[in-house]
Amino acid sequence: MNLRRRLLIEWALIALFGTLAVILATHWRGTSAFDNLVYDQLSSFSRPQPDDQILLINIDEASLARIGKWPWNRNIHARLIDKLAAAGPRTILLDVLMSEAANEADDSALADAMRKSGAVFLPLNFHSPGSDGKAYDTEYPLPTLGAAAKGVGHVNITFDNDGIVRRVNLCFASDERRWPHLAELVYRNGARPSRAFARMPRCGQELLLPYAPRDSYSEISFADALEGGIPEQLVKGRDIIIGATAAGMGDNYPAPFSDGGIVSGSEIMANMVAALRRDGFITPAPTWQIALLSLLPMWLLMLGFLRWQPRTALIVSLCLIATVLLASTSALSANIWFPSGAALIGIILVYPLWGWRRLQAMSAFMQSELGELEREGEIVPLALNPDRGSDLVGRQSAALGSAIDHLRDLRRFVSDSLEHLPDPMFVTDTVGTVTMANHRIEEYLGPKLKGTTLKSLLDRIVAPAHRRNVDEYLREIEREPDGDHQPFVRFVSPDGSHFVMRSAPVVNDVDVHVGQIHYLADISALAQAENDREEALQLLSHDMRSPQSAIIALLPTVPDKDVSRRIEGHARRTIALAQDFVDVARMGESPFEGSDVLLANLAHDIADNLWPLAREREVTIEVTDQSDSAFVLAEPDSLSRAITNILDNAVKFSPLGGSILVTTRRISDVAGNMLELTICDNGPGIDPELLPRLFTRFAARSAPDARIKSSGLGLTYVRAVAERHGGKVWVENGTKGACFHLRLPEAVDPIPDPDA
Known part of the structure; x- marks a missing residue:
């Protein structure tokens, strides 16, 4: 197998392997750890500003210390809601699960407070896996409270593989119905759905949540809000989120911040409401688009491998890596997340694989070619460089260099031999360009014939009347290099010289036609001899026969019939002799x-x-x-x-x-x-x-x-x-x-x- 075919086969195998690796990495999120790291770093460069229309009321350690151990009497929540409602908030999001009944009077008091305010939203949650083999269990709020709330939505948290909350789900489809997220209900407040919710092709699609800087939202302690006076301007028209932040209440989660740490569920809810309000969620690109865009740089690099030099391939590989990262950054700024890990995997895999296989193929090719040259006897046996300080490829390269030097000498020998041929000679490639010409034809047509076209050369050496025959002869050679065609073509040059041109195909060592070699022989002297012979034949066939015919015509005037008969016999024999001579001479000239x-x-x-x-x-x-x-x-x-x-x-x-x-x-x-x-x-x-x-x-x-x-x-x-x-x-x-x-x-x- 020749080197080119071997490299093409290995190129196809590497391309197939790289394509499968990219597709599998995309489908199974094999690079999710790297993609998450890149996302966290990129998102930290440009975090959104906190929404000043959101107020957090935190159930913190200080509140637990002042009010008492959790869970609190629901009358306490009722008192706070009454106090907040008096200030005219836009919504009150009570991010506390209240699924179990407590004191009936307290539950009624909280329900009355929620009903009077008309702005309270309560959460429900789904626990997976569920009991009795179910996929999940639904934890609803107490029916009394659920009926009094303005809306009930889910508050499920989605964790990535590394346990960090980056994605949220604006809709959860249960067996009973589709549940919007609580933040979505707060955004709507009885109006139309958010644009992010309306764009979702299906319920359950995850969106990436952009986080404002940690602890950047306005917040007060639950105890301070309950016991102290809350300025009306701090509450009026705002979305109030009441949630637990105390460490022991289990409502704190890891968030994608470079300094680590956790954020409370109420702060996550605040970021969601803010993202809904400014339509700032980041949409992950569809899997098929990620796969296609990830394959694009790898295939561009693979196609470049067929034409580029190794240095160019390395530079392009580095540029493609930078381009992929830049594209991911640019997409993120447009609220689209394109994970770059699969694309980088493709580039990082195929470049060293191709370099390794190309080096291996070159090494095997050099070894094979050197052995073949030695077996053919074209070069003397070449031993590898005994210097063990260099690698095998280096020693093979040195041996190949020696072989090339020897072949250069052979080429010089061939060139000198052609140069000193007694007849004009030139060589053309497959497109009719002169690649070699000896000094004999350059003496006739002038120097610097190399690079000229065969057509222009023939225009200078073939008379127009003979050009058609020469072109037809060359077309036959080109159509069937090894076919049965006329051995040569004869023509006259514009200056009257007579030439015979013989053309033969030039093939390489694998019998591929790569050009033609053309020999010219000046037969002007022979043409002159032929002309002289034709004149002699004319003399015999006409000038010598005419007198004999005249003699025969005069014989009737000879009185002696015997003499007349003998003269006629000699005359006719002379005519026959002349005719025989002419016919024999011309026998081989007619078809x-x-x-x-x-x-x-x-x-x-x-x-x-x-x-x-x-x-x-x-x-x-x-x-x-x-x-x-x-x-x-x-x-x-x-x-x-x-x-x-x-x-x-x-x-x-x-x-x-x-x-x-x-x-x-x-x-x-x-x-x-x-x-x-x-x-x-x-x-x-x-x-x-x-x-x-x-x-x-x-x-x-x-x-x-x-x-x-x-x-x-x-x-x-x-x-x-x-x-x-x-x-x-x-x-x-x-x-x-x-x-x-x-x-x-x-x-x-x-x-x-x-x-x-």
């Missing part, structure tokens, strides 16, 4: 364009054409078809002429009254199904010394006293035609005369198109 030809019929036609010559020599030609009328893919004109050359020679070299046997048959050899044409005569045969080179140019020669002379080009043409058709020709001497064998591939029936 093969074949069609299906019935070989037996072609042999019959040729025999018929040579019948006059055979009749003159009293030679019989017999054509036999043993091929079951098979076809060959051939160019009819050239194949007919080649067979004519062989059969014409057979007629010429046969004795008077001789016979020639022409046979076509189907055979199979290593090349597949073939058709073979055999022409056998009963002449004198061929000189054994001439047989090995009979089909070479100008090899055939007749004896000085032979009846017929040979130029040696006819059989050269036959061999060229056989090879052009993918076949072969050979000759052998039989018991009587010579046998020529022409073997050609049988035409293949086309495969039918199933969609046709």
